[in-house]
Amino acid sequence: MNITEYTPFHAPETLYALNEELIAAEDLRGSNMLMAFTGFSDAGHVVTQISGELKEQLAGEPVAVFDIDQLIDYRSRRPRITFTEDHLSDYRAPSLVLYRMVDALGTPFLYLCGSEPDLQWERFSLAVLGLVELFDINLVAWVHSVPMPVPHTRPIGATVHGNRPDLIEGISAWKATMEIPAAVGHVLEYKLAAAGRNVVGYAIHVPHYLSDAEYPPAAVAGLEYLGAAASLMLPSERLREAGRAVERQITEQVEGSSEVATVVASLEKQYDEHTEGSARRSLLAGDNDELPGADELGAAVEAYLASRDSGPQGEDGTDIG
Template sequence: MNITEYTPFHHPESLYVVNEELIADEELQGANLLMSFTGFSDAGQVVSQISKELKEQLSAEPLAVFDIDQLIDYRSRRPRITFTEDRLSDYRAPSLVLYRMVDALGTPFLYLTGSEPDLQWERFSRAVLGLVERLDVNLVAWVHSVPMPVPHTRPIGATVHGNRPDLIDGISAWKTTMEIPAAIGHVLEIKLAETGRNVVGYAIHVPHYLSDAEYPPAAVAGLEYLGAAASLMLPSERLREAGRAVERQITEQVEGSAEVATIVSNLEKQYDEHSDGVARRSLLAGDNDELPDADELGAAVEAYLASRDAKPHSGPETGIS
């Protein structure tokens, strides 16, 4: 038998259920598509915050709902559930949905968000590319976040990649060559580019000592990059307000420890030295091109916290409190 005549794989269209009436809307033809997935690297919970803000602040209608049971390994990434005294509630089931949304100026766009698939990446990619083709998507822009040895007192940076030089040039702060673990966003970006689709990805740099908690300023930066790329007015006021509160708390905690303040100051010095306009292989690398280690700062923060008397916590949670 000719192997090209035998296709043992399920059709990618069987991975999702589509709203046929909605997908036939002529306004969506040529619209831009935004993407964000949880489960890979979500430093500062940037993706989680962006997804929540868009779904709560904008009109969102499910256009295609993916069969999450075919894509998730529940035992390796167990969903959360709440146990209260003698009962269970608030089971947070994973999901992966393509939404039709409308921005603040009435511009329709698409948003694919949810849990990064554990399984069937090739089939899922074919499914997404099929939807992109059917809707004749103009531009795909996606965002994720990574922990970086940068100070919270400097502007949020990003590493930008894709096939649109006009959206990349002059933005990327970190330029290097290295092998990294792939995320589904990376795979989709490569396959979209191979088919000639416009695509751009933004990796938001989150201070590594704040990467385990919500860091709203980084989510605001992600929304700004996505909005600028796709010419959309995306909501960010609530995140900006939360960010101001978090920044005040961080400032108080840094000022409360001379050791932590010194380390943050050293990060500022390193950042400033390598962002003075001189071309470098990496904004963050030192003279020997090695990235700074987070352990020193983490140890200093832990020592500072251990020295504090226990007291009730109030205000937004940060990664150093």
């Protein structure tokens, strides 16, 4: 027996409970599936915002609920709970659920979202592939976000990967070959492609100096990429409005700090040179194709974060920027 083609000791189907009624629903056969997981690089809280918007704006019915206790290491990634004066409330338990949703035009689709598993990635991958086969999914599209040395004054970029050339070509502004830490989304994409399934992934580029706070424009970009790939009309107006407010506050902060204004101008120059220059250059590269110095970027980030400590706040009391 080829050791790379083993059968797990426990069937992947024991990882989740299925909604038998929805399994029989014909409108899910041949539909598209979206995926987004928290726990990896969620720069700008893009995945969190997208999941929140889809679950709040679109009615979702659970198709498969994963047994999170088999997949999460609670001690290394402790759930949040609120201490309110003299009692505990708002325990935010982790979850991982495959939902049936319907877009604004009445098109049904599947959405797999929740906490990225800490454990049993092979079983989890086999379980997801089994669900893809069960519903004969046409396309799987997933999204995550990464911090990049790009200015907030330029269009949101993305690195696109997968096995659908029509959804990939001409989009990625940053291309490189490197070994990176894998997210479960990467593993699923790899295995889906190996199984001959259509799959595409979008890594949304978030300005590195905004990666710790919610950045709605990047979430809007993620929704647009997912919607275009899967031919879905996804809700984004609330995030667009929030993005406009955030952009105004960022502009005020930049204008109030010469250090931040200088680094933003430098990033704009680098971005524009890359856009107009050779395709061989990366957005990460400065002159002579060298990465920006840690001191240069670090000083800019520290200056920005320092300004954010005393900067304006959003309606929920969190810092903007």
